[in-house]
Amino acid sequence: MAELGKRAMEGDIRAASRLIRNMEDNLPGTEAEIKDIFPFTGKAHVIGITGSPGAGKSTLTDEMAAAYRKKDKTVGVMAVDPTSPFTGGALLGDRIRMQRHAEDTGVFVRSLATRGAMGGLSKAVGDGIHVLDAMGKDVIIVETVGVGQQEVEIINHAHTVLVVLVPGMGDEVQALKAGLMEIADIFVINKADRDGASKLYQETLNMLQMGKWDDGWIPPIVTVENVADPISFAQSVSDLTDKIDEHYQFLVKSNILAVRKHRKATAEINESLRATILEPILNELTANGELETMIQKIMKRELDPYSLAELVAKKYMAS
């Protein structure tokens, strides 16, 4: 055991990707690997990128990876894609827009399917970050579709959160609804050469002015445009990474980094508690059919979910 973790830390790409897959699949024994690499993690700057589908997150991530490579930093990318709720399969298409770095050993790109109930997704992302971190990546970019609670939860693992908006999608209201506004450290208005960009900028600005920014960081709005012109696109993304670095410096100086790390650690312990305590119980209840029996009881109004939960708790918990 612990073989994979050690090899991943030595830069073995296959070992690292195998390890992430074992976590994804919830293979027994994977926790032992995490335990081993954990002491060597916590060094990377984790950047979360979220925004609606089609906002251009993958293209942006790709260019950011290039910008960080120019700054001599190694980059790990985790692209989180939704799993089909019907078959459990996933089409992980983000690689299409992220192939330029394929022959650069300084960039590691991994797609993650969003299967697994109960915050399992967020846990897989957290564990994946540990692996990339242990591999010694300086910057880890986690890209996720910002819809639904699960995706928002993922962001807890990031130190700096980018919310990507695009003109013409009613985004400012949508993003607000999705709870994305509260978590943003930097707003990116992508495809800013499109119609409606200045309106979106104004709306975002208005909304920012209504917000409360107690910690001293007011999220800047960065515009990115001209995806068709490689030089100017690279320049605006390079400016964006400067802003990201500025945010990281701010986190360090104001000691808010500790708050972020606290948030990250909270997410991690919540997830591991769920995985270690709740999941085995649920698995057993599912396997022996008791879960179905309980569901039937609720449907027939024989017992309420809370009484049932108490019964389960009494059975499994020592005190």
Add this chain to the structure above:
Amino acid sequence: MKNKPMRVLLAKTGLDSDGKEIRLVARGLRDECGMDVIFTGLYRSLDEIVDAALQENVDVVGLGVSNGHEMELFPRLRELLDARDAQDIILIGGGFIPKKHKTALKESGSVTEIFSPGSSVRTIAEVLRQIAASK
């Protein structure tokens, strides 16, 4: 215990067709067979495909070839995979490939299976599972 989903990388290389067929296979494997499918997009180099396969930890690489270069591409891709210690990754092919090339490629061990236009996604998935199980 539920079966863990297979991970499949589907790839196109060089200046080949528009990739409609491989997108269909990708969707089919996902929607009908519950697999994790990673599509590389078009115009990839073989090195890029190998890197993607390793980073994504796939069980299978499927290369679509309709430009007549199958006799060069498949052996080369197999070689590159083997050179990176990825002998365990199954290589399959698809596209317009003449029967005698198909036979030659399979006999030389470059590819495990080659699917022709008209193969159903379910058949592909079934064969993939059988190959994986027999390993």
